Amino acid sequence: MKLGDGVEQAIHVTGFLAALPGGAVMSAAALAEFHGVSTSYLLKHLQALSGAGVLETVPGPQGGYRLARAPERISLLDIVLAVEGPEPAFRCKEIRQRGPGAQTVSAALLRNPCQINAAMLRAEQAWRAELRRVTIADIQGEVAAMDDGTIAARGCAFIEQHGRGLNRKDER
Amino acid sequence: MKLGDGVEQAIHVTGFLAALPGGAVMSAAALAEFHGVSTSYLLKHLQALSGAGVLETVPGPQGGYRLARAPERISLLDIVLAVEGPEPAFRCKEIRQRGPGAQTVSAALLRNPCQINAAMLRAEQAWRAELRRVTIADIQGEVAAMDDGTIAARGCAFIEQHGRGLNRKDER
DNA sequence: CCAATCATGGATGGTTAATATCCACGATTC
DNA sequence: GAATCGTGGATATTAACCATCCATGATTGG
Numbered sequence A, B: 001m002k003l004g005d006g007v008e009q010a011i012h013v014t015g016f017l018a019a020l021p022g023g024a025v026m027s028a029a030a031l032a033e034f035h036g037v038s039t040s041y042l043l044k045h046l047q048a049l050s051g052a053g054v055l056e057t058v059p060g061p062q063g064g065y066r067l068a069r070a071p072e073r074i075s076l077l078d079i080v081l082a083v084e085g086p087e088p089a090f091r092c093k094e095i096r097q098r099g100p101g102a103q104t105v106s107a108a109l110l111r112n113p114c115q116i117n118a119a120m121l122r123a124e125q126a127w128r129a130e131l132r133r134v135t136i137a138d139i140q141g142e143v144a145a146m147d148d149g150t151i152a153a154r155g156c157a158f159i160e161q162h163g164r165g166l167n168r169k170d171e172r
Numbered sequence C: 001c002c003a004a005t006c007a008t009g010g011a012t013g014g015t016t017a018a019t020a021t022c023c024a025c026g027a028t029t030c
Numbered sequence D: 001g002a003a004t005c006g007t008g009g010a011t012a013t014t015a016a017c018c019a020t021c022c023a024t025g026a027t028t029g030g
Helices: A005-019 A028-035 A039-051 A076-084 A115-133 A136-147 A150-161 B005-019 B028-035 B039-051 B076-084 B115-133 B136-147 B150-161
Strands: A055-058 A064-067 B055-058 B064-067
Touching (some): A005 A028, A005 A039, A005 A064, A005 A136, A005 B115, A028 A039, A039 A064, A039 A076, A076 A115, A076 A136, A115 B076, A115 B115, A115 B136, A136 B115, B005 B039, B005 B076, B005 B136, B028 B039, B028 B064, B039 B055, B039 B064, B039 B076, B076 B115, B076 B136
Antiparallel strands (some): A055 A064, B055 B064
């Protein structure tokens, strides 16, 4: 089992946007450079987040992304589902109705859902519940308390620096 | 996020072995044919399960696999970890110490673990706890109650049928 | 003791999903 | 109206997983 890299990037960026003051926006290119990740790839996840209503976008010059609602109302689950999609990790292939073993029990058993599938889904529900409990405000709050607002200040300074010429092609 | 097919096969097979009477064993080839899955592929997971101490193997003619301990003491987590490996789904890439944003906060922040990583790991702990709670006896018990022991009987008959010539090459 | 049976473990293609990139287009602001 | 920015699709590239095969060693039955 593996979770894509995009999830980590998306959470970091969302947490960072939460640290910015007021209605400040930051362009996709600036966000990518500030976090040291690929612009093109981050872009895909930013669009997923705005499509899911987590972020909102400001077009035009000096445009960019910002939070679509208060950080207290954005959970880690919102971000994970936006980036990874809503499908559960365990997909039941209905093995029980394959092979010679299936013929004997088809009548009584198949009316009920697969117990294995049910148990796996229950576990995933517990996982999601835990992610739903943690908000961007939670993790951003802890970070802000530790570095005393430095990140926000550095982010604003970074935006200033890049008033022009940030939409250049990816370098690597 | 996605869970491999091997997990489902492994759980089904383990549950089936739990339904067999006494110390009965079943060969890898018979198990695969009975469940309608590829022998070669199932073999890999059977080996993982025996390596993890979930199943035990009886070599030689009329040999095969059986449970290494009571079904009550085999959890779904045991099987999932044996097949998928022990690594967590979320691997922190330490994005916070990359890019221009990292320089300003290196001192104070990096002493503490990444809050995002901690939250994701906590969620995965909840997932594992739920899987640990469910045993092979639980799911096998529900199945057995429904079909009234038919699966066990059919399994034994299937073993009888295949006294010889089951180790032929994969067909498909 | 010999041969059939079976598990072991490594090696090897094929297939799918995730990663990363690029480009043409439309919207917005200065 | 021109520069800036997001949108969305198309496209390589890479890694993970799926599936298979083969050579080997261990064990049992005759």
